[in-house]
Amino acid sequence: MIGREAEEDELQNGLTLFSTSSDPGTFDEASKMKVWREAMKQEIDSIESNNTSELTNLPVGYKKIGLKWIYKTKLNVKGEIEKHKARLVAKEYAQKLGVDYNEVFAPVARWDTIRTLVAVAACKGWKVYQLDVKSAFLHGELIEDVYVEQPLGYKKEDTRKVYKLKKALYGLRQAPRAWYNKIESYFAQENFEKCSHEHTLFVKYNSDGRILIVSLYVDDLVYTGDDIEMFESFKHSIQKNFAMTDLGKMRYFFGVEVK
Amino acid sequence: MENCNMVCNPIVTGSKLVKDENAKANDASKFKQMVDCLMYLLATRPDLAYSVCLVARYMERPTKMHLEVIKRILRYLKGTASYGILYKRGEEVKLTGWSDSDYASDNDDRKSTSGYVFMIGESAIAWSSKKQPIVPLSTTEAEYVAAASCSC
Numbered sequence: 001m002i003g004r005e006a007e008e009d010e011l012q013n014g015l016t017l018f019s020t021s022s023d024p025g026t027f028d029e030a031s032k033m034k035v036w037r038e039a040m041k042q043e044i045d046s047i048e049s050n051n052t053s054e055l056t057n058l059p060v061g062y063k064k065i066g067l068k069w070i071y072k073t074k075l076n077v078k079g080e081i082e083k084h085k086a087r088l089v090a091k092e093y094a095q096k097l098g099v100d101y102n103e104v105f106a107p108v109a110r111w112d113t114i115r116t117l118v119a120v121a122a123c124k125g126w127k128v129y130q131l132d133v134k135s136a137f138l139h140g141e142l143i144e145d146v147y148v149e150q151p152l153g154y155k156k157e158d159t160r161k162v163y164k165l166k167k168a169l170y171g172l173r174q175a176p177r178a179w180y181n182k183i184e185s186y187f188a189q190e191n192f193e194k195c196s197h198e199h200t201l202f203v204k205y206n207s208d209g210r211i212l213i214v215s216l217y218v219d220d221l222v223y224t225g226d227d228i229e230m231f232e233s234f235k236h237s238i239q240k241n242f243a244m245t246d247l248g249k250m251r252y253f254f255g256v257e258v259k
Numbered sequence: 260m261e262n263c264n265m266v267c268n269p270i271v272t273g274s275k276l277v278k279d280e281n282a283k284a285n286d287a288s289k290f291k292q293m294v295d296c297l298m299y300l301l302a303t304r305p306d307l308a309y310s311v312c313l314v315a316r317y318m319e320r321p322t323k324m325h326l327e328v329i330k331r332i333l334r335y336l337k338g339t340a341s342y343g344i345l346y347k348r349g350e351e352v353k354l355t356g357w358s359d360s361d362y363a364s365d366n367d368d369r370k371s372t373s374g375y376v377f378m379i380g381e382s383a384i385a386w387s388s389k390k391q392p393i394v395p396l397s398t399t400e401a402e403y404v405a406a407a408s409c410s411c
Binding site for chain 2: 111112119122123124125
């Protein structure tokens with residue numbers, strides 16, 4: 001057993017040394033390596049902890065949607081390996097309009113908005129912070145009935161059974177929209193005001209007239225304002241609702257450096 | 260391109276591009292990839308808006324003439340790679356907008372280009388350079404179209 005592990009490690013080192021894209025393309029390749037097995041375990045755990053799906057029989061007249069594993073090695077700014085990521089995605093091309101999905105549109109912040117936010121914050125001398133939602137799309141709640149096959153490597157005993165999704169998976173046509181609806185309802189519940197011209201900009205005033213501005217870029221939140229207490233309470237309340245990574249002060253946003 | 264000489268502007272002033280059916284076509288996919296990469300820079304570089312949007316119009320059948328313009332942009336970038344936008348602290352939040360157009364700059368279809376930039380204080384926040392969808396009959400009309408597209 002020890003011998004096998006060592007061989008795997010050697011294999012990995014060899015790959016990372018000699019190849020720029022050593023990511024495995026198929027489940028069979030990935031399941032041979034320990035890092036990828038762990039990455040897949042992590043993804044399955046996060047899907048299960050999210051209460052995403054339940055095992056049922058496929059009802060007559062429904063089609064199941066295939067799943068696929070995607071593997072990606074994430075590099076940090078220095079080009080070193082930061083982590084191995086495995087993502088379970090649905091094959092959206094099997095979905096039919098009106099059957100498995102209806103509306104798919106979801107708004108994204110424009111660059112103009114983000115620059116304006118930074119410019120205003122700079123003029124006022126405010127600080128700009130950034131938060132990132134982990135596995136954002138898994139939070140989106142599905143309105144439609146979607147059935148998917150059991151994921152490779154994590155099949156339960158009865159292989160004829162399928163999963164009925166309650167929440168979205170990456171790859172589903174409606175996943176971005178489901179996620180936007182979810183986070184929008186959170187902002188509404190927290191008494192944020194939505195900008196009527198830019199649906200990803202949310203503003204909140206407190207009783208002293210202090211302000212908090214939040215801009216949403218899919219799963220990245222950029223926020224600024226003039227009150228530290230509001231920052232903290234916002235961070236607390238959103239972390240209660242979604243698993244977040246606190247990126248602190250805005251440094252690096254979509255390849256654009258902020259100093 | 261790594262050892263190229265730097266230039267001080269992204270495009271030669273007054274240079275005109277046309278669709279050249281007779282010239283030999285370049286590799287369109289490579290050209291498109293380059294334009295795509297340059298487009299991404301527009302997130303922080305208003306100075307490139309005009310030149311990048313100009314070459315992007317010829318992605319269908321790029322020729323030597325178009326490739327030369329891209330190369331000049333790359334040479335310009337070499338000298339200005341560190342450029343960015345500075346948002347200064349403690350300035351007045353005052354919004355100013357500018358718009359302009361050039362009349363019939365496209366020799367193929369006689370359409371004009373409109374451009375605008377918005378600033379807060381001294382720093383730009385929003386900008387665009389875009390070929391107008393209609394053929395204007397006068398410079399005034401071209402300016403009017405630009406002003407309209409800038410305000411909505």
